[in-house]
Amino acid sequence: MAHSVYLAPFGWGVFFVGLMAAIILFAIRRKFYPVMYLVSIALYIFTVGFVIDIFDLSKNGVLLMLAFSALVFILLGLYFSHKSKGRKDSFIQGIPSKGKYRDSS
Secondary structure, eight states: OOOOTTHHHHHHHHHHHHHHHHHHHHHHHOOSHHHHHHHHHHHHHHHHHHHHHHHTOOHHHHHHHHHHHHHHHHHHHHHHHHHHHHHHHHHHHTSOOGGGGOOOO
């Protein structure tokens, strides 16, 4: 299997754009989870480009691959949301209210 000449610049381009966006996002929000979302999106974009290049997919093949991957991610999201729902509810109930610890003197 031969790779196209555009695959390496495409991968490095996605990496550097994702890196710059992650640095800016972290500087603005000071939270790590948006950076991880951005890293996963950049990895997904590169993976799709790689698969399209390696298997030389036609337009219908690209659409089928994107539809299949969207379905997989939707099902994984539903699975993990149902799996963690009980843990989320118990965590929310365990959070103390504001007035609970006020000084009554």
